[in-house]
Amino acid sequence: MVDRITPQARSRIMAAIRSKDTQPELLLRKALFARGYRYGLHNKRLVGSPDIVLPKWGAVIFVHGCFWHAHGCGNVRLPKSNSTFWRHKLTRNMERDQAARKELLKQGWRVLTVWDCALRGKTQLQVGMLADRVEAWLLGGKRSGVFQYLKR
Numbered sequence: 001m002v003d004r005i006t007p008q009a010r011s012r013i014m015a016a017i018r019s020k021d022t023q024p025e026l027l028l029r030k031a032l033f034a035r036g037y038r039y040g041l042h043n044k045r046l047v048g049s050p051d052i053v054l055p056k057w058g059a060v061i062f063v064h065g066c067f068w069h070a071h072g073c074g075n076v077r078l079p080k081s082n083s084t085f086w087r088h089k090l091t092r093n094m095e096r097d098q099a100a101r102k103e104l105l106k107q108g109w110r111v112l113t114v115w116d117c118a119l120r121g122k123t124q125l126q127v128g129m130l131a132d133r134v135e136a137w138l139l140g141g142k143r144s145g146v147f148q149y150l151k152r
């Protein structure tokens with residue numbers, strides 16, 4: 001099946017997607033700030049440039065977009081045009097994410113991944129509910145964690 005969008009239009013659409021300060025990231029940051037957590041953003045000195053860095057807690061949080069990080073939650077479909085390129089790109093993103101997570105854990109950081117689908121679509125959590133879970137993770141001391149959509 002052929003993509004209904006021209007390659008030029010697809011390129012414009014994909015280029016317009018933000019890599020920082022996305023809606024899910026802003027929602028989580030505001031909820032954490034309201035609870036008294038102070039953090040840094042997109043620290044380039046850390047591998048993977050985590051979205052949220054909580055030095056006091058020795059923790060970093062990645063807020064991953066389901067498409068760009070190939071979550072496989074069912075909320076995303078691969079473009080039909082140039083699918084080989086997209087498969088390769090998304091596979092490389094996943095490999096880079098795994099390497100960054102492994103290196104941060106090795107350096108002593110605690111690593112949490114929050115997937116976009118946890119805050120969007122039919123399966124979304126209320127922001128306060130997600131903030132409760134993130135706070136429990138921070139206080140609980142687990143080395144790593146993942147928050148994603150809930151099957152209802």
